[in-house]
Amino acid sequence: MDKPSKCPKCENTKFEVVNETPVNSNYELIFVRCTSCHSVVGTIDFYNIGSLIKKLADKLKIDLDK
């Protein structure tokens, strides 16, 4: 079994996502953070660009795998 992801600061293995708008940002970001000490371990753009591009490609009938 894979080892679970762990917080680099406190070694907790549980994470949560929160929407926040950083100072000087026009956009909300989704932060992945430790549930224990709230250290941020990753961010996801709010609109999930990867998913948007896929939808756009589908509408344009473009096969991204080719």
Ligand SMILES: [Zn+2]
């Ligand atoms: Zn932590």
